[in-house]
Amino acid sequence: MRTITYLQAVREAMEEEMERDEKVFVIGLDVGTGLTFGVTTGMIDKFGKERVIDTPIAELSVAGVATGAALNGLRPVMEVMLQDFITLCMEQITNQASKARLMTGGQLKAPVVFRAPGGWFGSFAAQHSQSLEAWFAHIPGLKVIAPSTPAEAKALLKAAIRDDNPVAFFEHKKLFGRTGEVSEYGEDYVIEIGKADIKREGTDVSIITYSNMIWEAMDAAEELAKEGISCEVLDLRTISPMDREAICETVKKTGKVVVAEEGVETGGVGAEVTAIIADEVYAYLDAPVKRVACPMIPIPFNPDLERFVVPNKDNIIDAVREVING
C-alpha cells in the first residue's frame, strides 16, 4: 500500500488499463498536456498521441466519436473538462451510447467511459460548479459512478473501462488533492460496479451520500459521536444502478435516515434514495427521511454566498438532529 492522491489514482487506473488492453485510449480537450487539472499529464509520453488524442472544442461530436469508436470495438475514455460541459454531450450519451445495445437488439455494445469532474471548487461560479449526477441516473443503459476515495476511484474507473456498457464517471474537483491508501501500481484491484460501501458503522441514524459529500458526512458523524449519536455513513459509490439492498440494510439497522448530496434537491439522487426507502423499507422507519441538498439556486460566485448554497457538514448535523429529535 502507498498513499497517493485521488488525481493520481484516476490517472493510474487509465494507465494500467491502457497497458493491459491496447484498445483503451484517452480522448478529449487538452488531454495531451492535461492542462486543466493534470489528470492526464504525462500519459502522452507513455502512450503517444495515437492513444492520448487531443480534440477540437466540440464536446457533442467528440462524445459521438468516442461512442462510434466503441461501437467498432475500441474502449475509449473521454475526458470532459468539467461536468458542466458534459451538458453539451447529452445527445450522444443519452440517445446513442446508452441506447445502442437495445436499439440494435444486442448486435452492438458501447464500452465507452465519459469522465467529468463535478462539484464546487471555490468561486468557480454557476457554470463550473455543478453536480449533475441525477441527470445521468435517469438514463437507462448508462451506468453512473461517483467515488469518494483514491482507492475506489482507481478500482471503479478500472471496472468502468472494462465494462461493456457506457459509464459516466464523475470525479469531484475537491477530491483530486485528497490522499488515501491505494494498492501498488499494477496490482489490478477492481471493485464491482453497483455496490455501496459502509464508510462508518453506526446504530442511531444512517447518512446516505456519495462523492465529496462523504467527507462532510464523516466529519458530521465524528462531531455527533461526541454527543453520543452514532451515525452510519453509507457511500453509494455507484449512482446507477443503485445498490438498493445496501440502502435497505442500513435503514433496517438504524430506522432513521439523512440523505445528502451536492446536487440540487428537486429530482435529485436523494429523491431516488428516499423513494427506494419508501417503496421497500417504509415500515422500518422511526422518523421521516430528511434530505440535505443544494436548494434550487445556480451556484453563486461570491464565496460566502456559495458556502451558503452548497451543503456541508453543518447542514448534515442539523438534519441528523432533526431526525433524532423529531
Next chain:
Amino acid sequence: MCAANKKYDEKMLKDYKDMWLIRKFEDKIYQLYSEGVLPGTIHASTGQEAVAVGICKQLRKDDLMFTNHRGHGHTLMKGAEAKRMFAELLGKETGYCKGLGGSMHVADTENGVLGANGVVGSGMPLAVGAALSLVYNGRREDNDKVCVVFFGDGASGAGVFHECMNMASNWNLPLIFVCENNLYGMSTPIKEQGSIENIADRAAGYNMEGVTIDGNDLELVKETAARLIQKAREGGGPSLLECKTYRYNGHSRGDKPYGIYRTKEEVDYWKTEKDPILRYEKVLGLSDEEIKEIKKETDAIIDEAVKFAMESDALSPEDVLQYVFA
C-alpha cells in the same frame, strides 16, 4: 433478348432491379401502415433510390456504414435481407434488431451497418469515431476499410456536421460524408436553411473535397462514389458527396406528398422528368415486357418477405431486459 444490341451488363440490370426493390419495399410499408399492420412512423426514400444503389453497392461487406431515419434503401443495398428488414419494421424477433429498433434504427452488423439514427445529424460523430477506429494505433496497416455516413440536407445546418468534417479532415479519416439533398428539411426548403447553393461547398472550409452531383443519375452516382471510396481506401482522406434528389412522399407518414410546402406540379416534374428508375430504363434500353417482368419478380420478393415477417413472433416482455446492458 438479342445480346448484340444489349446496352448493359448483368450488374447494371441488377442495379435497375435493386432500385425497384427499394421502391416497392417503401411502397409496401405505406400499404402496411394504412392497413394498420405497421406500427410507428415511416420515412420512405421513394424517389431517392439511385443514391442508395449507386453508393452502397460500391462498398465491400466489411466497410462500415451509418445511415439516418430515411435509411431502408441504404441498408438493403449494403446487404440486408428484405425479410428481416420487414420483420424489424413490424417489431418481430426475427428482425435485425429483434423488433427493438424499428424503422429508424435498423442495424445489420454482419454487413457493416452500424446503425440508423432517429436524431438528425447524429450518425456523423459515430461515423467519425468508427472511421477513427479503422486507423487507430497503426491499424491502417492491416485494413483498407472505409466508412460511409448518410444524412439529409437538413443535417447540414447542425453543428455536428461542421465539427465532424473538421475532425475527419484533420485526422485524414477514411470517411465519406453523403448528403442526400432532397431539397426540404421536413417542410423547410433548403434555400431557407442556408445561404449557399450547394452543400458540398462547405467541404472547402475544412480542407476536404466536396462534390455535388445529380443524385438521380445512377451511373454518375456510381462513378463518383467509386472514386471517393477508392480515394479514402488509399489514404486520400474524407470527402463530402452531395447527391441532389427528391422524395416522393411526405417527410413522414404525417404529411402528404404535396399541398402544404410543395406543389403537385413540382412533385410531378420529379416523377416524370427526373425519376431515377425511368431514366435508367432508358440507359438500359429495356422493353416494356422486360420491365413488366422485373416488377413482377420484385413484387414476389416483397410478398415473400412480408409473409416471413407477418408469420414471425415478437420478443416476449421478459426477454427485453436482457438487451438493456451488454
